[in-house]
Amino acid sequence: FARPQYQSFEDRNNACFSLNPLNFLKYNDTFHTAVTILPRTLVLHQSYQFMVRMTHRDNSSLQSVGYAIIHIERIQSPIITISCVISTMCSLNLQYYYVNPSTQLALWSFASDNQTLITGIEWEIYYGFTDQTNNMMIWTPVEYSELFGTNTENLTIPKMFFQNTSNVTFWRFQAVYNFSSEILVGTFDIEINKPPSNGTCSIQPQNGTIMTLFTINCNHWYDRDGIKQMTIYNSKFAVLAITTSATTQLRLPIGLDQHLNIYVQDAFDCIAEFTLSSISVLPDPETPNGTFHRLFPFLANSTDRNVITQIITSLSELLNTMNDIINQQAALYDMLLMDISVTPLLTTNSSNPFEENVFNRSIIIELNEHASFREALLVFLNNQSTTTISDLQFQSSILSSLTTATNELTRKSSILASTKCQQLAEHLDRLSKQLPVESVRLTATHLAECSINTLTASHAPLLSRMKVLDLDMARTDEVLDQCRQTGKCDWMNSIPTPEEGNSYIQRELSNAIFEQAVNIMSLLTSSLTTHLNIDQAIEINSSSVYFSLENVLFSSTFKQQNGRNISGFQSESINLTEPIYIRKIMQPLAFSNQSSLTSNTQLSRMFSLSIINRNGSTANVFINGNDSFEFFIPRDPSMPVPSRGLQNALLVNRRKLLFNYHSVDLIKTDTNLTYSIHLEISPLNRNLSYVLIYKFNERPQVDEFDGMKILCYQDLNSNKNHTHFIDNTQTFDHQSVVYGIRELTVTQMDKFCSNQTYSSEDLLLFDTPVVFSDNYELLVYQAGCFYLDEDNNWQSNGLIVGPSTTFYETQCFTTVID
Structure with missing residues (x-):
């Protein structure tokens, strides 16, 4: 009796099954695309080979065959x-x-x-x-x-x-x-899955204005699974259009030598990327303000998501370009840039598409008019629903662009944008397990930028870093008038002037946006952690925010910027073998509170470091022994650098002094904050060496001082300066420090600089009046490392300022990460 090689499941006399053939299987659906073999149907210690032949419904000559070999054993092992x-x-x-x-x-x-x-x-x-x-x-x-x-x-x-x-x-x-x-x-x-191939895309015309309708043609793209859609991005990765058509018309934002990227996507979301040739989009011959009034009505008359996105993006980029010009030309109007804007974290040399100065009136008037335009766009965007992944991508990129010029955001604009960003961040968190990491990262970048932009805009006026906008002041007057009429505003009792009333309202808003920003960063962290494996990191580095998230084992060491490792940690809420997330955030402007102006934080960036466990909760980490965590906090580069003061040391020779003395008052505006002090000496004659001594609160003497240092000419730094540093732990209970500087003779240089050894007793040798052979320049500045406590007050205890601090950034050390 010759059995066939394979027996059909339809065969009721199937010899492959030990039980009644009527009971050995069941089909999962009427098309028999899946089959279930019930328990105890197959024989123990036997092997079975299953073949599946699938035949095309419309063409029986098209078939596909698959095989599976099954061994039947009695095991208790997990699967x-x-x-x-x-x-x-x-x-x-x-x-x-x-x-x-x-x-x-x-x-x-x-x-x-x-x-x-x-x-x-x-x-x-x-x-x-x-x-x-x-x-x-x-x-x-x-x-x-x-x-x-x-x-x-x-x-x-x-x-x-x-x-x-x-x-x-x-x-x-x-x-x-x-x-x-x-x-x-x-x-x-x-x-x-192979990406779409063999296609090409082109754009016509090659140049135009913000009012031009450009046409993109994509031809001959092939994919065996079919083309699903095409997504068009600008050079800033803002989404301009999502289309299923091979031909698309769109408006483009202004800019010279732009490169558009087209992502051609198949049915299973595999992407082929195509970059169009360079194009230039110039402003409309009308004034920029006239262009806004021509384009804005299109929004009210359109329900097309692509059209809405292109118009808002074009208008937003137009305003951003004009804002860049305002900031560049501030000096022409006798204004300090630090008084009207916060410098981005990254500066770009963007080209100016305007042929000449576009402003014929005051910068302040321009800022106020642009602010009203941005607010109108944000009001419109806030009324748009978010129901699809495409909506999420469109709206997040628009919000990032609309909030870029932080000195043109009214209070209403800031809270509208921040609230919308929070809603989109919640939406992203829900969808993060359905999206590829690239989509999550791009959307998270736009939302992080939006959040930090609105936070900067809400804090800057309180720190005197931006002008109060006319719309905000007018609304403050309305609120104050209403409060006077109703008598229901208790806070007005301590606010005698409209300016103080405006500051109160601004601070209430900034606190609300700060809470939203904390929540948004938490949501973005949650969205990104889905895509992070151990030792993997995601970094966002933009003009608005630096954000990095790294997945590491808690028992492993932190990687420091200078290559130094920290090995000793302890935490009550994390096991040593548990993976954790390290999150770092840098934003352009420090938090504003009641003491910000006295704490001198208005020209500082703000750095955040968080250790996050698997539950998404922030954990406290204590660093053991002599280790500490190092980080740097930059200052706003628009901060004026003080000139070095020329010290006419030759005049000291006539006074018959042992040293040339310099007294420095220490900053004491807040008892909770301590500062380091940094001294830089620039000799006019680079071959000279000096001895420096200092004493707190009074003039030092050769037999009575708090510290000393020999400054040898061989030790000049790359800027040809001698430096001296006293950290904040030494200055906290003092009012001033007095430096004494003395030029070394040739004999003294040989003694102290050749073998680099000296002691405090050697100062007793300097018992004759100093003789300077040349002058030197002197720069003295103070620096601090502060953190926000639970009540959002600046504190410095537990933080130490490091010796690598410069006028442009502060080096900080901490043993507690909270």
Whole structure:
């Protein structure tokens, strides 16, 4: 009796099953695309090979065949299961998962029904090719070091891996679990989804104005899965259009030599990127304000998301360009830049598309008019719903652009934008497990920029860094008038002037936006952590904000900027073996509170460092021993650098003094804050050396001083200066410091500078009047490291200013990260 090689499931006399053939299986649906074999149907210790032949409904000559070999054993072992972290990134295609090479692939594994201790996990990688002789897939192991989580449950394969191996179509990822008594393996096979190809895109005309309708044609793009859509970005990665049509018309923001990027996307979201040739978009021949009034009515008459996005983006970029010109020309109007704007973290040399000065009136008038335009756009945007992923992308990029010029944001604009950003951040957090990391990162960048921009705009007037806008002052007057009429505003009793009333309202708003910013950063952190494996990091570095998030083991060391490592930590809320997230945020302007002007923080950036556990909660970390965490806080570069004072030391020779003395009063405006003091000496004759002594509160003497330093000519720094530094822990209970400077003779230079050894007793040698052979220049400044306590008050206890502090940035050390 000759049995067929394969027996059909439809065969009621099927000999492969031990039970009644009527009971051995069930179909999952009427098309028989899946079948379930019930328990105890297959025979123990037997092997079965299953073949599935799929036939095309409309063309029976098109068939696909798949095989599976099953061994029946009695085991109590757990099953190793592997899945995609972002399920939408892995589509099942017969026996393979269809994966896009244009994004990272994140896998997670687990052992089901596991009661046994896992002693180790290791991932193995194989590439596959088909053996044509027997039509079998051959798997070959490969080594690749740039993967994340190779010894954990999760494995992340960066997109660079697929880009470097673009000639390989099939991959196998195996999770090898080591238990105390056995080794088990889970397997995940993928097929690379090839991006769309063979196409091209063009734009006409090559040049135009902000009113021009440009036409983009994309032809001959092919993908076996079909083209889903095309997304058009500008050079700042703002979304301009999402379309399914090969031909698209759009308006573009002004700018010279722009490059548009087109992402051609297939049905499974695999992307081919195409960059259009350079184009230039000039302002309309009308005045910029006239252009605004011509374009704005289009918004009210359009429901097309692309049209709305292009008009708002074009108007926003027009305003941003004009604002850049305002800031550049501030000096022409006898204004300090630091009085009207906050300098971005990153400065760009953007080209000016205007042929001549576009302003024929006061800068302040221009700022106020632009502020009213931005507010109108934000009111319109705030009324737009957010229902799709495309809405989220469009609106986040628009908000980033609209809030860029922080000195043109009214209070109403700031709170509208901040509230909308918070809503979008909540939406992003909900969708983060459905989106690729690139989309999450781009949207998070725009929302972080929007949040910090509105925070800067709300704090800057309180720090005298921006002018109070006319709309805000007029609304303050309305509020004060209403309060006087109703008598219901108790806070008015302590506010005698309209300016103080405006400051009160501004501070209430800034506190509200600060709370929203904290929440937005928490939501963005949550969205990004989904895509971070161990030792993986995401960085946002823009003009508005620096944001970095890194996933590390708590037991590992922090990586310092200067390569120094910290090895000793302790925390009551984190285990040493637990992965944590390290988040760093730098924003352009420090927080404003009641003491900001007296604490001298109005020209400082603000740095935030957080340790976040797996639950998303911030943890306290204490650094042990002599270690400390180092960070630098820059100052706003628009801060004027004081000139070095020329010291006519030759006149001292006539006074018969032992030293030339310089007294410096220490800053004592706030008892909670301490400052370091930094002295720089620039000799006119670079071959001279000096001895420096100092004493707090009174003049030092050779036998009575608090510190000394020999300043040898060989030790001049790269700026040809001698430097001396006293940290803030030494100055906290003093009112002043008096320096004594004395030029060394040739003999004294040989004694002190040749062997670099000296003691305080050597000062007794300086018992004759000093003789200076040349003058020197002197610069003295003070610096502080402060943190915000729970009540948003600046404090300095526990922070130490470091010796690498310069006039442009402060080096800080701390032993507590809170």
